[in-house]
Amino acid sequence: MEQRFKSLSLFEFQGRFPDEHSCVKYLADMKWSTCYSCKKCGHGHSCKGKSPEDRQCTRCRYIESAKAGTLFQGCKFSVLKAFYIVYYVSTNKNGISSTELSRKLALRQKTCWLFKQKVMKAMKSSGNFPMDGKVAVDEMYVGGQDDQAIGRNEGRKKIVVVSIEKQGKGISRMYARVIKTASKENLQGFMKDHIKPEANVRTDRWAGYKGLEKEFPHIVREKSEKKGKNFTDLHRCIMMFKAWLRGVHHSVKHLQSYIDEYTYRFNRHQMKVGIFENLMTRMVKNAPCTYKMIIT
Numbered sequence: 001m002e003q004r005f006k007s008l009s010l011f012e013f014q015g016r017f018p019d020e021h022s023c024v025k026y027l028a029d030m031k032w033s034t035c036y037s038c039k040k041c042g043h044g045h046s047c048k049g050k051s052p053e054d055r056q057c058t059r060c061r062y063i064e065s066a067k068a069g070t071l072f073q074g075c076k077f078s079v080l081k082a083f084y085i086v087y088y089v090s091t092n093k094n095g096i097s098s099t100e101l102s103r104k105l106a107l108r109q110k111t112c113w114l115f116k117q118k119v120m121k122a123m124k125s126s127g128n129f130p131m132d133g134k135v136a137v138d139e140m141y142v143g144g145q146d147d148q149a150i151g152r153n154e155g156r157k158k159i160v161v162v163s164i165e166k167q168g169k170g171i172s173r174m175y176a177r178v179i180k181t182a183s184k185e186n187l188q189g190f191m192k193d194h195i196k197p198e199a200n201v202r203t204d205r206w207a208g209y210k211g212l213e214k215e216f217p218h219i220v221r222e223k224s225e226k227k228g229k230n231f232t233d234l235h236r237c238i239m240m241f242k243a244w245l246r247g248v249h250h251s252v253k254h255l256q257s258y259i260d261e262y263t264y265r266f267n268r269h270q271m272k273v274g275i276f277e278n279l280m281t282r283m284v285k286n287a288p289c290t291y292k293m294i295i296t
């Protein structure tokens with residue numbers, strides 16, 4: 001249906017989406033690409049609605065917009081500007097702050113922040129591609145007195161469990177999750193969601209990783225050397241993440257969203273098919289979320 005966007009330049013993006021209608025049409029095409037089914041009565045046939053890309057059920061006359069039922073629902077500004085936000089968030093190597101978005105798009109900073117939170121929701125890992133091969137797991141701490149990754153007055157330290165998958169000399173992917181405590185249950189829950197049972201998992205000797213041989217038969221618990229010398233890749237990964245986090249000035253409350261944003265881009269640094277299109281598909285497939293859902 002659509003051309004694949006390989007590293008989409010701003011120039012190409014603007015050519016593809018010159019105005020509001022081209023964006024709404026893109027949404028409608030993506031949303032109803034397979035079939036139409038009325039949200040109210042389930043009827044399978046529609047005709048044109050009031051606005052160009054709306055669909056109206058031929059049985060109950062219910063009109064549905066292209067934005068409805070997606071993360072674009074409730075968006076108070078133009079879909080064109082919303083597309084720009086998705087574009088910048090997905091294609092900028094380090095992402096983009098709401099302040100910068102506000103400047104670029106002439107929208108209020110809070111408006112940009114809010115919509116970006118929705119984009120970040122779409123960036124959350126599906127858990128469909130668990131790690132395999134050489135995997136390392138450890139915890140990191142974010143916040144607290146000695147960590148500048150988060151403003152000092154923003155509350156207590158947070159524990160985050162991190163895993164990386166190695167491929168050759170590099171790291172192919174990473175996942176991370178904020179956990180309440182480094183208990184066996186929490187660590188195991190994360191690992192089961194993101195790591196294949198047959199993977200060669202390495203952890204340190206922390207008690208929370210004890211007794212996981214049933215789930216991960218090849219698990220090796222190694223004594224952590226001074227300054228984590230035997231977990232260099234993992235710790236470099238954590239340092240890079242923290243350096244990025246320092247620059248985004250976020251609230252500790254939304255730490256998981258920032259982790260999701262960071263890992264989404266990190267795991268797609270070699271992606272050949274368009275990252276913009278991938279994120280856009282997720283935006284359309286994700287159920288809408290309200291302001292209240294984001295701030296609580």
Ligand SMILES: [Zn+2]
Pocket residue numbers: 038039040041042043057058059060061062
């Ligand atoms: Zn209907």
